[in-house]
Amino acid sequence: MKVSNSAGYEARLADVVLSIKDVLRRRYLTLVAVASVITVLGVAATLQLTPSFQGVTRIQIDPSRNPLARSASDGQAQLASEAIETEVSVINSMDISRAVVKRLKLIDDADYGKGIAARLAAGPLSEDEKIEIVANAIRGHLSVGREKLTYIIAIRFDSRDAEKAARIANAYAATYLDTKVGTKIGTAERQSAWFQKRMDELAAEVRSADEKVAQYQSAAGIVRGASNNQGTITDQQIGPLSVQLASAESVAAEARSKQISAQQQVATGHLDAVSEVRNSGTIQDLRRQRGILVESLGDMHARYGDRYPELIKVRDQLTAIDGQLREEAGRVIRSLKADADAAEARAGSLRVAMQRLEDKQSANARASVIAASMQRDADSKHQAYDRLAQSALESRQAAQNSIAQAQIIDVAEAPQAPYWPNKPLFILLSLIIGTGAGIAVITAQEMMVSGMRTVEDVEGELGVPLIAAVPNVRKTARPADVLIEKPTSQFAEALRNARASILGVKGDEAPKVIALTSALPGEGKTTTALGLARTMALNGGKTILVDADVRRAQLRQIADVQPGPGIVELLHGEASLDQAIQPSGLENLDQIIVQKPYFSSENLFGNDLMPGILDELSKRYDTIILDLPPLVGLADGRFLAALADAVVLAIKWDATPTQAVSSAASWLKSDGANLVGAMFTMVDTSSQSVGAYYYYSKKYSSYYQAA
Numbered sequence: 250m251k252v253s254n255s256a257g258y259e260a261r262l263a264d265v266v267l268s269i270k271d272v273l274r275r276r277y278l279t280l281v282a283v284a285s286v287i288t289v290l291g292v293a294a295t296l297q298l299t300p301s302f303q304g305v306t307r308i309q310i311d312p313s314r315n316p317l318a319r320s321a322s323d324g325q326a327q328l329a330s331e332a333i334e335t336e337v338s339v340i341n342s343m344d345i346s347r348a349v350v351k352r353l354k355l356i357d358d359a360d361y362g363k364g365i366a367a368r369l370a371a372g373p374l375s376e377d378e379k380i381e382i383v384a385n386a387i388r389g390h391l392s393v394g395r396e397k398l399t400y401i402i403a404i405r406f407d408s409r410d411a412e413k414a415a416r417i418a419n420a421y422a423a424t425y426l427d428t429k430v431g432t433k434i435g436t437a438e439r440q441s442a443w444f445q446k447r448m449d450e451l452a453a454e455v456r457s458a459d460e461k462v463a464q465y466q467s468a469a470g471i472v473r474g475a476s477n478n479q480g481t482i483t484d485q486q487i488g489p490l491s492v493q494l495a496s497a498e499s500v501a502a503e504a505r506s507k508q509i510s511a512q513q514q515v516a517t518g519h520l521d522a523v524s525e526v527r528n529s530g531t532i533q534d535l536r537r538q539r540g541i542l543v544e545s546l547g548d549m550h551a552r553y554g555d556r557y558p559e560l561i562k563v564r565d566q567l568t569a570i571d572g573q574l575r576e577e578a579g580r581v582i583r584s585l586k587a588d589a590d591a592a593e594a595r596a597g598s599l600r601v602a603m604q605r606l607e608d609k610q611s612a613n614a615r616a617s618v619i620a621a622s623m624q625r626d627a628d629s630k631h632q633a634y635d636r637l638a639q640s641a642l643e644s645r646q647a648a649q650n651s652i653a654q655a656q657i658i659d660v661a662e663a664p665q666a667p668y669w670p671n672k673p674l675f676i677l678l679s680l681i682i683g684t685g686a687g688i689a690v691i692t693a694q695e696m697m698v699s700g701m702r703t704v705e706d707v708e709g710e711l712g713v714p715l716i717a718a719v720p721n722v723r724k725t726a727r728p729a730d731v732l733i734e735k736p737t738s739q740f741a742e743a744l745r746n747a748r749a750s751i752l753g754v755k756g757d758e759a760p761k762v763i764a765l766t767s768a769l770p771g772e773g774k775t776t777t778a779l780g781l782a783r784t785m786a787l788n789g790g791k792t793i794l795v796d797a798d799v800r801r802a803q804l805r806q807i808a809d810v811q812p813g814p815g816i817v818e819l820l821h822g823e824a825s826l827d828q829a830i831q832p833s834g835l836e837n838l839d840q841i842i843v844q845k846p847y848f849s850s851e852n853l854f855g856n857d858l859m860p861g862i863l864d865e866l867s868k869r870y871d872t873i874i875l876d877l878p879p880l881v882g883l884a885d886g887r888f889l890a891a892l893a894d895a896v897v898l899a900i901k902w903d904a905t906p907t908q909a910v911s912s913a914a915s916w917l918k919s920d921g922a923n924l925v926g927a928m929f930t931m932v933d934t935s936s937q938s939v940g941a942y943y944y945y946s947k948k949y950s951s952y953y954q955a956a
Contacts, residue, residue, distance in 0.1 A: 271702075275903075275933045276691040283687035284680070291679020298675075300667035303407045304415035306422040307659035310336055310400045333395055336655070337402055340425050341393045346384035348424045349417065360408065361386040387417065401658070411663040418661040426655055444641035451634045458627035465620055487606045494599040501592030508585040532577050539570045700904045707900070707927050710907055711914045716750035716897065716926035719743045719777055720934045727807045729779040733835070736787070739934065744777075744784040747928055751895055760894030761867050764922075766877035766886045768913035772901040773930030775803040778876040786838035790871040793830065794840040797889055798878040799853065802843035809834045810842050817847045820858050826865060839870070854888045863892055880913040890922040898924060902932040 273280065310333055339345065355361055356379050364382045368374055374382075392405040404421050408414040542563055549560040701707055707715040720739050722728035731740045752759040765781065767774040775798065782794040796804040799817055804810070811831050814824030819841065833840045847853075866873050875893060877886040890896045896917055900910055910927075917924045 272691060272695055276694060279691050279694065280684075280687035283690050284683035287683030287686050288676075288679045291682065292676050295670055295672055295675040295679065298670045299409060301407045301409060301669045302411040302414045302664045303405050303668040304411075304418035304661035304664065305659070306404045306418040306657060306661040307396070308340075308402045308404065308422055308425070308655050309658045310402060310655050330395075333400065333402070337393050337395060339429075340402065340404060340421060341388070341391065343381075343384055343388070345421060345424055345428065346388050346391070347380050348428060349387065349420045350380050350383045352424055353417065353420050355383050355387065355417075356380065358383070360410075360413070390417075391421065393421075404661075406661075407668065411665075415661040415663045419657075422657050422661075426657070429655060444637060448634065448637050448641060451630060451637060455627065455630045455634055458623070458630050462620065462623045462627050465623060487603070490599065490603050490606060494596065494603050497592065497596035497599050501589065501596040504585070504589035504592040508582070508589040511582050511585050529577060529581055532574060532581075535570050535574050535577065539567060539574070542567045542570065699906045699908075700902065701900055701907055701910065701929075702903050706907070707929075710911055711898070711924075711927060713898075713914070713924055714750070714926045716928055717743045717747035718902070718929040718932045719747075719773070719780070721902075721931040729776050729783060729807060732780050732783050732787070740780070741784070744780045745788075747781055747897070748784050748788065750926060751897065759872075760923075760925075761871070762863055762873045762875065762893040762895070764875040764877050764890050764893035764896045765899055765928075766890060766896065766913070766917075767879050767899040767901075768881050768905055768909040769901075770801065770879050772879075772899050772905060774798075774879075774899040775801075775876050776807060777899050777928060777930050778874055779804065779808055782838055782840075782872075782874040783833075783835055785872045785874070786833075786835055790837065791869070792838050792872045792874060793866055793870045794833070794838065794874045794876065795866075796840070796842045796876050797854065797885070798876050799843045799847040799885070800878060800883075802846045804840070804842050804876060805844060808840065808842070810840075810844075812844070815842045815844050817843060817853070819862065820853055826862065852884075852888075854885050859889065860892055880916055881909055887916060887920050887922075890917055891920050894923060895925040896922045898927045899930050900927050902929040904931075 350356065356365070361383050362379075364386055365374065365379050368378075368382060387406075390407050392407075394403055394405075395401070396403050404418050404425075406414050406418040406421065408417065546560065546563045546567060549557055549563060553560060701710070704715045707713070720743060722731055722740055725731065728740065731738055732744065735741065751763055763781070765774055765778040775796075779794060782792050785792040794804070794808075796802065796816060798804075813831055814829050816829065818824040819826060819829040829841045830839050831842070832838075863873065875889055877889050880886045880890075898910070898914060898917070914924060914927075
């Protein structure tokens with residue numbers, strides 16, 4: 250199934266291609282004529298066009314070169330398409346155009362100042378109005394656009410003068426850069442002046458705020474430390490004093506503890522347990538002396554007894570030393586008590602001072618809050634001043650630097666050749682348009698044609714076969730003579746095809762009376778009848794051609810005719826059959842003609858005379874060819890067609906309306922005529938209806954003799 254579909258598609262495509270070739274071969278002269286005329290007109294118009302030159306200046310937009318851009322990303326952020334299109338609009342603005350007019354003094358230019366003269370007729374113009382007129386004029390020749398997706402803007406200006414085109418394009422670029430930089434610098438200068446004025450005002454406010462803070466802090470006793478932390482004098486005194494108080498209370502507690510401990514040891518008789526007593530140098534010396542005396546007292550007591558005078562003396566010394574020890578220990582205890590009292594007194598004094606400072610600090614708390622608020626206000630003024638100073642610095646930088654966000658990278662030069670018109674392109678377009686117009690014309694012609702062209706048209710519409718396609722012979726006024734002069738031509742072969750088809754219609758019994766008719770006049774019916782009769786005669790059949798188209802009498806003009814009676818005289822009884830028959834000059838072919846057109850309302854062929862004549866002729870000839878009148882509009886042909894053994898309908902190829910042919914065929918069938926087929930006449934030799942009815946005759950060129 251797939252193969253079948255593919256084959257069907259290829260067949261349909263081949264038919265389309267063949268149809269196109271058929272149309273082109275038939276109407277190529279029309280196509281060539283229309284295409285040539287339009288191409289020539291297009292070339293002539295192109296040559297008459299005034300050449301125009303175009304100057305092109307290119308500008309690169311680069312915001313990253315802005316000295317005020319704090320980072321590369323700031324510069325790149327300005328490279329959006331919207332920003333570049335904005336610059337394009339700026340260049341194309343009226344302000345830039347006015348500046349160019351002033352810059353180049355174009356008011357007096359002959360090309361662009363024409364509008365001024367026209368306006369002056371209505372009244373005087375101011376200088377600004379003249380500039381406006383010229384600016385509008387030059388804007389009509391200006392084209393500004395971004396080149397693809399780059400950062401380059403192309404400024405194009407066209408003019409009939411190459412030098413002027415380049416000069417004005419460069420002037421637009423230069424004016425744009427000057428305006429852009431000048432505007433930014435002027436803006437920066439104005440900003441700088443405003444910043445300076447505002448800074449002076451803020452500086453005065455900052456000084457006033459600082460003075461107020463200093464005065465209040467001085468009055469409130471608020472000072473600034475090394476780390477710039479502010480506080481009152483009381484705040485600064487409390488810290489060290491609190492440390493001293495804590496230390497004094499600790500010392501007093503320790504001294505009192507030592508005193509109490511020493512008193513308790515003395516009361517219990519453990520004087521030596523007191524560390525201050527034990528560590529006293531005097532007591533240690535007295536104890537050493539007492540030890541010596543005790544040792545001496547023991548030796549004396551053992552040696553001399555209690556009454557020894559020296560013993561008594563030693564005892565008195567020992568008693569004196571013990572007294573000194575007790576007196577010294579009491580003195581140590583009293584010293585501890587004095588130290589404890591002194592420490593407590595110092596701690597008490599510090600506690601009183603601390604209390605006074607705390608009372609004063611509480612009083613200074615509100616002053617500290619007010620001072621802090623005043624300091625914050627002063628700090629905010631300082632910050633505002635710093636920000637304004639930074640902005641002023643940037644403005645001064647902008648005022649001192651040309652903000653080169655754009656630069657000219659391609660200066661326009663006078664072009665050597667015009668950019669418009671592109672003559673080769675215009676000529677090519679003229680040829681294309683001409684060819685298209687030619688195709689449109691022949692397409693319209695094809696659509697307007699209502700005639701038949703193909704075998705399918707005939708067989709589908711009439712239901713009879715196409716028995717021949719007789720080609721059109723243009724080089725002779727008597728096409729039927731080609732049959733004799735060139736018997737192997739395409740014209741002769743087509744008639745032989747017709748003879749073969751007609752004689753084979755009834756099998757073994759060939760038809761004797763063969764009628765040729767057509768739907769309308771001028772379809773080549775008579776020429777075809779003459780050609781078919783000659784074909785029959787050349788093939789050995791005794792043939793007679795009867796001209797029954799009495800009103801036109803066309804046969805006398807294309808055949809060799811002798812003066813004498815014809816079919817009209819024969820039917821009127823004015824001549825006998827033998828008198829009406831005359832030789833044609835070709836062996837086996839006789840003819841009965843009409844010497845001159847005959848117009849009458851009588852039913853010339855509707856009586857019994859014509860059947861009798863045909864019967865008599867059938868006895869004398871193998872084939873009788875009847876050249877009948879057209880069927881549409883005339884009744885004579887219908888009577889004669891009913892008398893014929895076979896009727897062939899001649900159709901002028903690609904001309905006779907299908908409806909007329911269909912009506913003629915219907916009448917023949919309704920009258921009982923034996924319509925055996927149709928013949929195309931005057932067929933274009935390159936069409937597919939010639940040859941074997943489907944193929945171009947060119948493929949058969951080697952079989953035919955050139956007509």
